[in-house]
Amino acid sequence: MKASSGKPSILLIQPIKKRESHGFTLLEVSVALGVIGILFAIATPAWSSLLNKQRLNTARNEAFQAMRTAQHKAKLQHVDWQVSFREVNGLVQWAIHPDSTLPSTSLWHSLDSNVRIDQGTTLYFDGTNNIYRLRFTHLGRVSGQLGRITFSSKTDSQTKRCVIVSTLLGTMREGEKSAGENSDKLCN
Structure with a gap:
C-alpha cells in the first residue's frame, strides 16, 4: 500500500457507453408488417362488399330516376314514354x-361495369330488340306489365338491388336483398 498524500482518493468511474440506436430492429419491423397484413386481410372482404353495395345502390338510384323521368315526360308532353334497359358487351x-x-345510340347511358341485370327482373322483355322496358301512358300510368328491374354484382350474385313498379298508377319503390338473407327471397 502506498501512503496517501493526505488528499482523499477519488475513484473515477467511467459510465458505460450507451449503444445508440436509430430506427427499429428487424424483429420490430417484421411484427408491425405482420399485424398490418392481418388487418388488411380482415378488412379487404368487408371493403369489397361495401363497394359492391355502393355500386348497386347507385345503379338502383339511376334506374329509379330514369323511370320517374319517363313518367314525368309522359305526363308533361301528353305522349307515351318508355324507359328501356339492356345489357350490351357486359x-x-x-x-x-x-x-x-x-x-x-346516343340516348343510352351506362351503369357501373360491375353491375348486371339479374334474373329476378320481371319487366316486359322485348326479345326482338333485346331490351327490358317499362311504358308510361300520357297520364303517367303504367301501360302493360308491372314488374321490377333487379341488379346484382358480377362478383356477388346474392346481393341485389331493385326498383319495383307495383301499381298501374305508376307507384315505384326501391328494394333490396342482402347476401345473408334467404336465397329464395326476391328483391323486395
Whole structure:
C-alpha cells in the first residue's frame, strides 16, 4: 500500500457507453408488417362488399330516376314514354325515349361495369330488340306489365338491388336483398 498524500482518493468511474440506436430492429419491423397484413386481410372482404353495395345502390338510384323521368315526360308532353334497359358487351345501359321510337345510340347511358341485370327482373322483355322496358301512358300510368328491374354484382350474385313498379298508377319503390338473407327471397 502506498501512503496517501493526505488528499482523499477519488475513484473515477467511467459510465458505460450507451449503444445508440436509430430506427427499429428487424424483429420490430417484421411484427408491425405482420399485424398490418392481418388487418388488411380482415378488412379487404368487408371493403369489397361495401363497394359492391355502393355500386348497386347507385345503379338502383339511376334506374329509379330514369323511370320517374319517363313518367314525368309522359305526363308533361301528353305522349307515351318508355324507359328501356339492356345489357350490351357486359355493360348495363338505360334510355328514356318516346314509346313510338327506339332509342338511338346516343340516348343510352351506362351503369357501373360491375353491375348486371339479374334474373329476378320481371319487366316486359322485348326479345326482338333485346331490351327490358317499362311504358308510361300520357297520364303517367303504367301501360302493360308491372314488374321490377333487379341488379346484382358480377362478383356477388346474392346481393341485389331493385326498383319495383307495383301499381298501374305508376307507384315505384326501391328494394333490396342482402347476401345473408334467404336465397329464395326476391328483391323486395
